[in-house]
Amino acid sequence: MAQPIKAGGKVEPLRKTRPCPECGRPSLRDHYPFCSDRCRTQDLSRWLTGSYAIPVAEDETKAEFPDD
Numbered sequence: 879m880a881q882p883i884k885a886g887g888k889v890e891p892l893r894k895t896r897p898c899p900e901c902g903r904p905s906l907r908d909h910y911p912f913c914s915d916r917c918r919t920q921d922l923s924r925w926l927t928g929s930y931a932i933p934v935a936e937d938e939t940k941a942e943f944p945d946d
């Protein structure tokens with residue numbers, strides 16, 4: 879059998895692991911860029927909640943603010 883020749887025998891990851899945006903732990907490829915499906919869901923739910931929390935700006939509803 880032929881022996882595999884590899885330089886150094888080191889296997890470098892294709893991507894650098896980024897910290898999970900939710901909890902800061904190293905992310906996993908399966909859940910990239912998150913560390914787990916839980917964090918992915920949390921981030922998604924937060925994003926959806928945040929979108930609903932955005933107030934609708936209507937010029938007509940604006941009261942007259944006195945100029946300082």
Ligand SMILES: [Zn+2]
Pocket residue numbers: 898899900901902903912913914917
């Ligand atoms: Zn996480």
